[in-house]
Amino acid sequence: MKKIYITIFILFIAFSGGTGFSQENKKSVTEMTREELSELSYQDLMNLSLEDLMVVANKFGLSADEILEYFLNKDVTSASKRAEKSINSPLSTTVLSKDEILASGATSIPEALRLIPGMIIREKTNGNYDAHIRGNDNLPPKNMFIYSENSISLVMIDGRPVYNYAFGGSFWETLPVELNDIDRIEVIRGPSSALYGPNAVSGVVNIITLKPEGKNLKTDASVQIGNNSAKLANASLAFGVSDKLKVRLSGNYTHFNRSNDEFYIYDLGRNYPKGALDTMVMWYNPSRSKMKVHENIDEAIPDPSLSLNKYGVNAFVFYDVTKDINFNLSAGLNNSSNNTTTLGNSEFPIAGRDADFKYFDIRSKIYGFSLQANYMMGKQDFQRASKGWDIDPQIANASLEYEKSFGSLVIRPGVSYQSAIYDDTKSLTQEDIDNLNGFLNGAPKITNVAGYIRGDYSFKEKLRLIAALRTDKYNVPSSTYFTYQFISTFNINTKNLVRAVYSRANRGPFIVDSYANYNWQVVPANSDGMAPQLLIWNGSKKLDLPVMDMFELGFRTQPFKNIMIDIEAFQSKTKHFSYFMPDTLDVTLNLATGKAVNSVAHIQYYNFDLASTQTGLTFNISAVLAKNLNLKVFGTFQKTDLKNVYPKNYFNNLAEMQASIPSNPKLQQDGYLLTIASRAQTAQYKLLNGLTPTTEELQAAQLFQTFNATQLGRIGQLQSQGYKETYEVYNTDIENDKIKSSLLENSSNKATPSFYGGFSVSYSPTPKVNAFLSSYFFTSNEIIHSETDDTNKNGYDPIYKIDAKAIFSMKLSYKIYKENAIFINCRNLFNSTSREFAFMDKVYGKYLVGASISF
């Protein structure tokens, strides 16, 4: 660690030594842009007339207060839906500005979130990330990757939800916008569905895009190249058709290769090249002959070295009709392919995903009314070459809100409608649909009609009370959810604020949980006849939706003009998790041979009594140490207690159900009837042929004569079926659609690190040079994945441990002329290669060089 700081120190000193470069100062200060003004040296300022000096001071806002306001107390709209200063934000909010994002060198939106407190960001494969707000990872445990990824936070672009309603979560590679489009990212920690709608359970990431400032043509472009074939490029063009009508066009491209091109095979416990996946010997293959691990590996993973390849194109139109009437339209498309976590079960943890989306979004303000409507459609293959995962979304949102002030009270009622259709029929043949080979085999829809109201009352600028209430009526489950947020802030004085939040939020329904209608033919077939050859999955339309309740206390203080400290303590409780489990196993036996002929498992989605209680504290300290030196330090301490954990997974359930088949009463009865009939027959044969039957056979013959018509009929029926009969065994852990409470345990969730945070330092020794150093760290954490459960594998450790990690990143940029710069960008500077996400690739440093132009 010492070495690291020495290196940083040397780098700082090296750059501090740089001298200022003379400025071309032919333009008058009134004509100069904010950026050009920022380049004026002290000498330039001394040469200015008082008149010009005042222009500079006012135009650039170089008064200390403005600089401090800019860095410490940025405007935030997310929490209040109106612009206000961060210090007054009633919720746990952090704003990341465009300047900070660009200076930091973050290569993607999720990576930039590492600069925000309360975020747990893990890199899976090069450039592909999982982002959690405050955690609640891997719930319920012993599960597939879907449940390790975040599905309880809402990501929005300018208020448009970009959420995966199929089975939850946000796929960062499918966002059409990139960092060059962003004015700021606002993150709200804590349940906020009363303000933002369903899925804002652990928090909200609201990405706000840029609006062109002036009428003049402005062009920005940036390129970066680096190791592992990293190529990042973006460009944008902004211009005003008139003072009222402005347009911005932008495009982005990102490519990263993986650090290796091998795949981890769960069952064999190590990595193999793709070619080997065609011809592996798997431990469970009784013939021990070579077999395919994946049916069509070339289609699933055409390029094993690819990590992420994506592009997006966007157009933004801003039309300000009058001060009180405006229209904003954005439209765009994006395309992505990446190799990252599988979502379902697979022999290896990496799968290919593809997405191709188009969207439009219209937002308008007409006096007190705010209207937003948007539509997104396209193709999304969640797991390439696996039937059922190619599900095309069509998402529509519309909302209308009205804001009215009554003195110190501001009321904002609204209504919204949301519809999400996921259609898998386009990727299936009619035969597939008939055989239920898709997940949905149709185009089911979830809808949500909501009404909400928000009241914001201020008393003498000291006390502020906010209440947000919302009801959501879903089509599945056909029920109404009521969520709320009660918030109060108290300004002790202008520099100290205390606040409290009590809120409830719910997650929305998922298409797959509600509508799954899927026959999964097990390939390769299970060699054990008792083990299911076919899994029939069914969603449930009556699941309770996950709900989080939270109480939070916050304190913000500016002890000095240049320092802002923000502390929040929270406790949240989440319940109504849902998950699928087998409830019935139909085993067809040949009673003549005693062997299983076929086995079919029925799997359905159920609610669990699992409850997760999270207690934590987040701090964030920002300081403007000088105009050219800013610092941030932040971190979160937390623990998660779990109640009512079901210690088994669905493999365990299936194994137990198979084991219970011999004791099935119907099978025992049939076995008894057939045994008696068989022995009686033998007795008869022996007597007819002058042989002596055994005592057992004679007893059977006597017993057989007492059989009634039903018993004889049953024997006849079994004979006519060729002694093949199907027996149903049930999952006895389920009682009244719930898991028996006696089976549940309490534990703690170690999947969320007990501490995570970071710091960043931005330093400009001269106006032309900026060095931005950032660090992100988390303590060790562990997940229990269904594929690592020891009961169905050869003694592998069921817990996948991720070691504690500190990642340092640095961008050094030098402005050659005006805003045109060249830079060196090192992500994971010291090449700390330990894995950040279970089973995924080792994470290597990204070392990039690049240039940006702006004119």
Next chain:
Amino acid sequence: MKSTILSALLIFYMSCLTLSAQNEKFKALFLYNFIKNVEWPQSAKQGDLIIGILGNNPITKELETITSSQKAGNQSMKVKVFSNVEEISNCQILYVSPGKGSAIPLLISKINGYSTLVVSDSKGGIQQGSGINFLLDGDKLKFEISKHNIESRGLKVSANLLNLGIAVN
């Protein structure tokens, strides 16, 4: 991990010490410009041009940066800090720190007879006798100016400076 956090906090606390007041930089630049826009009587154009500062104030450092490289006409400039009114000696310009605003009436009598431009930085400074008074209008740095208070001390003020300031009489 622990050492990372500790080191981060250490950097943070050490860096706090390097705080520099940006506002004072601009006030110093304004003062330098006031000098360019005010004409002193011949008697005050002899020797160095003294910028007096009443009270400890970060503006001192900023003014020293300016005076080390700039001249007022042919005169070199020097910065002199007075910790109280008693210490005040002859100077061409006297900046009264915000905390010393209440001392203005007293210092006006103390500098009686000197050709001094008094620049205050507190509410009501002009009414108490200063020539120019800084004020923050929202986040903007502005100044009030009294032609009467300046010229009564034998100085001439440019029309430009009067136009740029908020006239208070």
